[in-house]
């Protein structure tokens with residue numbers, strides 16, 4: 001999704017903005033641009049392609065202004081071209097603007113402005129915004145320049161339908177930026193004699209850890225000396241300055257080849273951070289600080305309903321299995337994008353959870369709003385403090401795994417698995433789970449980081465296996481019960497970063513169609529844990545082997561497969577059911593990562609993808 005950054009301060013804005021754009025690359029984009037304001041005019045550079053290309057292009061260009069805005073564009077309206085890249089400038093050169101979101105009524109606005117003599121050079125919805133601001137700016141009475149500019153933006157936004165996170169400069173107003181948000185994230189960074197705007201903290205963390213999380217419907221007017229926040233209705237808002245808990249090192253590679261590699265290997269520490277302070281003194285259950293719902297009310301819940309997208313949805317499927325297994329309460333899991341429109345009949349004693357690493361996924365946000373509109377409480381599991389979903393939920397649990405920069409979710413996913421397991425414990429122990437079972441369960445969760453370390457030690461072996469499977473064009477991932485969602489996650493990991501077609505299935509489902517795909521050209525990865533399903537999964541493997549399908553087995557240590565059944569084996573330590581999905585995930589993450597590296601693909605910024613999908 002698009003990335004936004006703005007800067008006002010004592011330094012030249014361009015270097016700050018270009019560094020910020022580099023840190024926003026992980027959000028996913030296809031073009032980038034920067035504009036600075038100096039001596040009553042804008043100096044602008046914008047290009048399709050990577051930020052490095054933009055940086056190269058600006059080397060030959062003077063960008064002297066100390067006020068500037070920058071943008072990485074994830075195309076919605078209009079192709080990937082230099083012209084469609086942001087910033088956009090109004091016809092008379094007075095207004096420069098960047099935008100994250102979708103202006104749903106841009107066609108009508110464009111028609112109105114065309115009738116007023118405005119012309120357009122791009123195919124974007126965004127360009128109508130800067131010309132409409134200019135239209136209002138020309139009509140605003142000339143009072144204090146800043147307020148004329150601010151009121152022109154305010155008037156414009158009152159005509160806009162859709163979503164936006166915008167930052168705007170006016171050529172008549174040096175050292176001023178107006179910004180606003182509705183449905184797209186925007187934060188204000190309060191630095192030492194400088195102010196910044198950004199889509200997320202990663203863009204500005206190198207300059208400040210003091211941020212204000214803007215809310216939907218709020219506008220900010222930044223100058224070189226201060227900032228004020230108002231609502232679209234011009235009501236004053238008292239800003240709350242938060243301090244970000246992580247720092248620039250967390251957003252650096254620190255010697256790893258890719259953020260995805262770093263975040264896979266960070267998982268033991270991430271799991272420890274997720275659990276920290278969240279077990280009861282007697283060690284028999286979990287405890288959460290921010291649920292904002294009493295244990296008594298929790299006990300009255302007859303059904304849990306999870307809403308999420310992508311990997312987070314896979315984590316919900318595992319939570320469903322564990323809550324039903326250990327707490328004996330029915331759980332429903334919905335794709336957030338489907339729930340919004342399905343209008344499913346609901347039981348009044350339902351408690352909703354959203355799961356979202358970014359806390360900004362528009363489908364999950366909209367699904368949460370739909371559930372709240374119907375009077376249901378919604379708790380949020382997410383990783384970004386101050387994110388929109390976190391702020392609009394009735395309560396929730398932060399994952400505390402630090403920034404996840406790689407587009408492919410890894411440490412955030414296993415952290416979500418852990419929190420799902422902790423929820424199952426929490427609910428189970430307020431119902432029928434015994435004290436001793438609770439203690440065993442807690443000890444199992446506490447062992448997860450060390451068990452993950454054991455699997456990570458096999459990385460070199462998994463890399464060798466990956467080299468042997470990197471040239472295939474199709475892959476099946478197969479697992480049962482709580483490992484079926486892990487099979488789905490493995491397939492998603494592989495397809496989203498290597499572009500190899502991969503599908504996840506319940507292992508027994510092979511017989512109902514997918515087995516037609518099996519040949520020597522379509523390998524399968526089976527998740528084969530010790531336990532009641534072991535022999536059943538082995539039977540499915542034999543059906544594949546009988547049709548010459550290659551097999552990678554993720555196998556519990558201590559289990560033995562018939563000779564020759566698996567072509568390659570990755571061992572995982574035997575463990576409690578509650579942590580099995582976490583442990584079984586690590587091999588499929590590593591396999592996908594190393595296959596992608598082998599193919600030389602862009603691991604952290606795969607084509608067409610964004611870290612946080614903030615458009616429908």
Ligand code: AGP
Pocket residue numbers: 309310311312355356357358359360361364407408409410492493496610611612613
């Ligand atoms: C997972 O690797 C993908 N990046 C994607 O499916 C992601 O999980 C999904 O977009 C949900 O994102 P969220 O957790 O930030 O809501």
